[in-house]
Amino acid sequence: MAPLDKKEEYGAFDSVDEIFKIPALECGAMADTNTFAAAPEHNEPLGFPGELIDNWQEVAIAKMGELAEKNRAFQVYLDACVKCGACTDKCHYFLGTGDPKNMPVARQDLLRSVYRRYYTFAGKYFPWLVGARDLTKEVLDEWYTYYHQCSQCRRCSVACPYGIDTAEISMAAREILDTVGVGQKYCNEIIAKLKKTGNNLGLNPKALRATLEDLEEELEDETGIPVKLPLDVKGADILLITPSADFFAEPHIDGLLGYAKVFHAAGVSWTISSYASEAANFGMFIGSYENMREVSWRIRQAAKDLGVKRIVFGECGHAWRVGYSFLNTLAGPFDFLDQNYPIPQHIMEFTSDAIDDGILKIDKSKNDEFIMTYHDSCNVARGSSMGRKEGGQFDLPRKVLKAVCNHFYDMEQDTIRENTFCCGGGGGLLTDDLMDLRIKGAKPRMTALQQVTTDHGVNKMAAICAICKTQFSKVMPKYGYGMDDIMSVHQLVANAVILDGQETEEDDAPETAATEEK
Ligand code: SF4
Numbered sequence: 001m002a003p004l005d006k007k008e009e010y011g012a013f014d015s016v017d018e019i020f021k022i023p024a025l026e027c028g029a030m031a032d033t034n035t036f037a038a039a040p041e042h043n044e045p046l047g048f049p050g051e052l053i054d055n056w057q058e059v060a061i062a063k064m065g066e067l068a069e070k071n072r073a074f075q076v077y078l079d080a081c082v083k084c085g086a087c088t089d090k091c092h093y094f095l096g097t098g099d100p101k102n103m104p105v106a107r108q109d110l111l112r113s114v115y116r117r118y119y120t121f122a123g124k125y126f127p128w129l130v131g132a133r134d135l136t137k138e139v140l141d142e143w144y145t146y147y148h149q150c151s152q153c154r155r156c157s158v159a160c161p162y163g164i165d166t167a168e169i170s171m172a173a174r175e176i177l178d179t180v181g182v183g184q185k186y187c188n189e190i191i192a193k194l195k196k197t198g199n200n201l202g203l204n205p206k207a208l209r210a211t212l213e214d215l216e217e218e219l220e221d222e223t224g225i226p227v228k229l230p231l232d233v234k235g236a237d238i239l240l241i242t243p244s245a246d247f248f249a250e251p252h253i254d255g256l257l258g259y260a261k262v263f264h265a266a267g268v269s270w271t272i273s274s275y276a277s278e279a280a281n282f283g284m285f286i287g288s289y290e291n292m293r294e295v296s297w298r299i300r301q302a303a304k305d306l307g308v309k310r311i312v313f314g315e316c317g318h319a320w321r322v323g324y325s326f327l328n329t330l331a332g333p334f335d336f337l338d339q340n341y342p343i344p345q346h347i348m349e350f351t352s353d354a355i356d357d358g359i360l361k362i363d364k365s366k367n368d369e370f371i372m373t374y375h376d377s378c379n380v381a382r383g384s385s386m387g388r389k390e391g392g393q394f395d396l397p398r399k400v401l402k403a404v405c406n407h408f409y410d411m412e413q414d415t416i417r418e419n420t421f422c423c424g425g426g427g428g429l430l431t432d433d434l435m436d437l438r439i440k441g442a443k444p445r446m447t448a449l450q451q452v453t454t455d456h457g458v459n460k461m462a463a464i465c466a467i468c469k470t471q472f473s474k475v476m477p478k479y480g481y482g483m484d485d486i487m488s489v490h491q492l493v494a495n496a497v498i499l500d501g502q503e504t505e506e507d508d509a510p511e512t513a514a515t516e517e518k
């Protein structure tokens, strides 16, 4: 890859110079960028009205009051902002589009101004004094537009001295919209599909089994070892909950093969469930507790039915946020699982432990053609943790990467770990009708990537989020990179792990990762 001197087509931009140019400020520049609205068949299975209801204004205002009463944090977020401006330049969509309405504080104010009008003394009697406004159809439309230009990444909340979380406001706004029948097609269609088939793809158990058998064949051709990808095995120790993208898309599949190799090398019994064959939980994106709970409940049911002892999550950012932060309250208690392990556990913890225990034979030179960097996914970085030590969500993926690759460089500090930039496609925005926004929103991340390409020759970026991987494989070509320049962390693990009995090209015996980690 040589992205900086490529002179081919740059998608939305005329030239490579234009790609990284900071856009001029233009209020309302993104006002016409709207995601497709859900049809009745997408809304109704989720328990929402099929289309905008007649008394929508009354219902929306009541829902706002209900949310403020039930969720104290939401009310504090609406009351506490002092307009200090610390969050204004933290949003990748503002930086990429130049639209001040994409500043986090402006996004919050879309809802705050209405809340003030109906739920504060000053707003009721002196609305002009406190920037309060009526909930009109125009305001509702503006909510739909700009709350679907927020990926709920929380980068702005790290900068806010009051900890105001725009993601929570964005979720509340979407919940209110859904309640009056204005849903987003992408999210609602996916949730409805999951409820019907167990995964976002609508893949039935027969098709899933055939897919896994094909992958087993692929692994055996490559290694000469019959590595299994088991489905619905009762009594297995581990239930793997992974995003369905791992079953069909690149580079996700290669990550799944990596988990299988690690489980095989560790000698554990594991299984995937056809009933809960999806880690993703889009209920969070639309702010719907009921839908988030229903999706989570399938995981509990699958674990019980299969009689497993542990639950391990694959590489999926928001799934891990729901799993780590909410699974026990949504679908617990998980007292029927082995309490000696985290419930749930992340595959990165599992692999990290296997490395520490010297279980994995690793040949790092298998990844020598890759000069790696790592993209922290928002929901892992700011919405959860991992492992037994603070900061594990940042350190474990880097530790695993360094154990399987010889060349690794981090991007600029202000763009990684808790300050990471969103890929531009999170929060339910990974849909083609928002491609322009997605390309522009990826700009801050791609600028940081370009820097390590220039400084260190970095030619690949790894991630542990299915949405990030899909987003980057689509938008990286617009920035002069290849669509395969985004990789799964476990894809690199798969390349480097040598299984017992596996034929290798080299005569030299591989060293163990425990002795090699930098
Ligand atoms: S949560 Fe992320 S996308 Fe939303 S306003 Fe804040 S920085 Fe922007």
Ligand code: SF4
Residues within 6 Å of the ligand: 080, 081, 082, 083, 084, 085, 086, 087, 088, 104, 105, 159, 160, 161, 162, 163, 164
């Ligand atoms: S940083 Fe916090 S207090 Fe300051 S403008 Fe943004 S949301 Fe308001």
